[in-house]
Every structure is written in C-alpha cells, then in structure tokens.
Amino acid sequence: MGGRGEDEDPRASLEGEKAKHLEAELTDDRFQEELRRTHRLGLPPADSIEDKALASTFQRGELPHFSGINTFLKAPFLEDVTKVGEHEVAVVGAPLDTGTTYRPGPRFGPEGMRRISSLYSPYYFEKGIDLREQLDMVDVGDIFITPANIEKAFDQITKGLEHLVAHGTFPVVLGGDHSIGFPTARGVMNAFGKKIGVIHFDRHLDTQKRDLDERMHTTPWYWAAHEHHFDLGNLVQIGIGGWQVPRPGVAPAREGGSLVMTAEDVERLGVEKTADLALEVAWSGGAEGVYLSFDIDAVDPGFAPGTGWPEPGGLYPREVLKLVRRFAAEGLLGMEIVEVSPPYDQSDVTSLLGVRLICEVLASSVAAGRLGRDRGGTPQTARAREIEERRAAAQGRDG
Incomplete structure (x- = not known):
C-alpha cells in the first residue's frame, strides 16, 4: 500500500467507524422500561405476533413511526x-x-x-x-x-x-x-x-x-x-x-450595537x-x-x-x-x-x-455535559442528578 504505516489507516479517523463503537457504550434501560410500560398499558400483542417484546395490542410507545399520537419525538x-x-x-x-x-x-x-x-x-x-x-x-x-x-x-x-x-x-x-x-x-x-x-x-x-x-x-x-x-x-x-430587510430596523440595530x-x-x-x-x-x-x-x-x-x-x-x-x-x-x-x-x-x-x-x-x-446523562446513564448535571434521585426513590416506593 505504498509504504503507508499501520498507524495511518484512514479508517481510524472516520466518524462512521467511531460511531459504531460509541453505540456499544449506550445503555438501553429506558427503552426496556418503555417496552414494559407499553405491555402494561397497551396489552400484550396477539398470539400470532412473534416479537412479543417489541409489540403491544394498542400502540403506547415509539413504534410504529407512522402511527400513534404525536408528541415531539x-x-x-x-x-x-x-x-x-x-x-x-x-x-x-x-x-x-x-x-x-x-x-x-x-x-x-x-x-x-x-x-x-x-x-x-x-x-x-x-x-x-x-x-x-x-x-x-x-x-x-x-x-x-x-x-x-x-x-x-x-x-x-x-x-x-x-x-x-x-x-x-x-x-x-x-x-x-x-x-x-x-x-x-x-x-x-x-x-x-x-x-x-x-x-x-x-x-x-x-x-x-x-x-x-x-x-x-x-x-x-x-x-x-x-x-x-x-x-x-x-x-x-x-x-x-x-x-x-426593512430599513426601519437598521437604525435600532446600528445604534443598539x-x-x-x-x-x-x-x-x-x-x-x-x-x-x-x-x-x-x-x-x-x-x-x-x-x-x-x-x-x-x-x-x-x-x-x-x-x-x-x-x-x-x-x-x-x-x-x-x-x-x-x-x-x-x-x-x-x-x-x-x-x-x-x-x-x-x-x-x-x-x-x-x-x-x-x-x-x-x-x-x-x-x-458536552450541559444536559442529561452520559452514555452509561450517570447524571452529568445537578439537575439530572436530582431527577435521577427522585426517580429512584419513586421506583423504591413502587417496589
């Protein structure tokens, strides 16, 4: 390969290659929780459905994308x-x-x-x-x-x-x-x-x-x-x-800086x-x-x-x-x-x-750690820690 050293493999710098490995660091705890919720609230699926973990009788989760009541995401x-x-x-x-x-x-x-x-x-x-x-x-x-x-x-x-x-x-x-x-x-x-x-x-x-x-x-x-x-x-x-751009807005922008x-x-x-x-x-x-x-x-x-x-x-x-x-x-x-x-x-x-x-x-x-949890589920902000503690306490009360 023209004398290229092993450490120069261009694949190592590809964002797509890195992304494949980042996915492995993510938890799926909330997704599993959502699946349990869909079964509890939407009933388990019909007997003919093979992937019973994913489906419910009445849609209550993300899937299918084409149906359900739309909130943001x-x-x-x-x-x-x-x-x-x-x-x-x-x-x-x-x-x-x-x-x-x-x-x-x-x-x-x-x-x-x-x-x-x-x-x-x-x-x-x-x-x-x-x-x-x-x-x-x-x-x-x-x-x-x-x-x-x-x-x-x-x-x-x-x-x-x-x-x-x-x-x-x-x-x-x-x-x-x-x-x-x-x-x-x-x-x-x-x-x-x-x-x-x-x-x-x-x-x-x-x-x-x-x-x-x-x-x-x-x-x-x-x-x-x-x-x-x-x-x-x-x-x-x-x-x-x-x-x-209406001219009446230019002077306030100029004068206001x-x-x-x-x-x-x-x-x-x-x-x-x-x-x-x-x-x-x-x-x-x-x-x-x-x-x-x-x-x-x-x-x-x-x-x-x-x-x-x-x-x-x-x-x-x-x-x-x-x-x-x-x-x-x-x-x-x-x-x-x-x-x-x-x-x-x-x-x-x-x-x-x-x-x-x-x-x-x-x-x-x-x-950037400004919101939420890291890939392993650890809270990154004081706000996220407070929410996580409240959630854990509620789960403890529910048994």
Missing part, C-alpha cells in the same frame, strides 16, 4: 404542568401567527414539527447519543393563544416560558411566527433574573419598533431590549441580508470563526446565559421553502447544524424554532429541518 405528554420541574427538558408549542406581515401559517408550525418528528428515532448515529436514554424530556403541549389579540398572546407566552424556566427546565419552543421572540425572551429573563445574550438566526433584523402600527414579527428584539437583563449589544444576528453577520460573512469566515465571534459577543458584558432564537427563513428556501418570507441566498443546512452544535456545547438557557409554515412546505422538509435543529441542540448539549 414521541416524548411523554405531561398534562400536569405543575410537575414540569420533575423533568429536564420541556417542549412547548406557541402557535401564534398574528404577527405575520405577509404569508400566514406558522400557527401550524408546532403541529407540523411534532408530526414529522415521528420520522426520527431518539438515537443519533454520528455522535452516539440516545435522547431517550440520556435525557428526561416531556412535551407539555401548546400555550393557549388568543389570535385576535397579539398582546394577550404575548402575555400568555411570557407566563408559560417563565413557568418552565422557573422550574429549572430547558424550554424548547415550537413557533409560531417570530413575534414570539419578544414574549419568550421576556419569560426567560423574568425567571432567570440575570443578564442574557441572544443568538438569532434570520434573514431579517427584527429590530424595528413597530410594523403596521403594532408589535409584529419584525419587532421582537427592539422590545426585548427594553426589558431588564438584555440589550442589543448582546444580540448576535446570523444570516441577515437580501431584499427583505447588535452584531450582524450575513450569509456571505459566514461563508467567508467559515463556521468556526463565525461561532467564535458570535459566542464572544453573546456572552460579553456580564451575560450569564444565552438563548437561541432560530428563524427557519435564515436557511436558503431551496432547503426551507415552508416559511412566510423566503429569501434566496440564505445559509445552508450543514452550516447551521454545525453552528448550533457549537452554541449548544457552550450552554444555552433554551431555544425556539420560528416561522415554520406547513401550508407552504414541500414534503415537510422545512418542518423536518426545524426538528433536526432541535435534536442537534439537545444532542450537543448532552454530549
């Missing part, structure tokens, strides 16, 4: 939100699109992302992460929205996010148009009580004061900066550009330098936490057509996936995916990209 539905503090991650829908100024439809974003998330398993091959085994996640359903009154809807969203964060959970918000960025950030800040930064993916600045005489999806960061614990100097805006990077900036700098600069600004000036707000229209509409204001020339999926991995590894307070509009989607590809971004953040947070 088939995670347990938590009806009693007063018990959300017993879990580490809470997925919540904010189906508001009253703030759209062109094509509506993001009110169906939570439904669309939950539905297509059934296509996924909780296992991430490349990184050797299994969210079912390593993360205590629930879906708390949607916030009750008042579509005829956007300000009341904002108050509802703020109260919901404040409740989740105050109980120690990592919120994953399924939008909704980007007007929800203001009330979600407000709820996070109210509960967190310390200065935060925001990393914002978008094609649009969203920093103007008013649009059509109201607070709309073009205004969230102007108003968030008027709350305690956040100013535009800690706002990083990635992917901005094109022919849909947000960091604006276009899609071409990302291409020129590369993912790593882009991430370094974004993290430096978001965490600057005494910020003690960072919130991620991802508008799906930041991605080129060739990959994300299902949105209200599609603008060619946006970011590519691999770029944004790499970027959110970096941001999650540094630690996040929570995240939101907004402006997914299923009525304008093709084959659910935009909804699926939203799901993939969320999964990427959660998996990277687990891999």
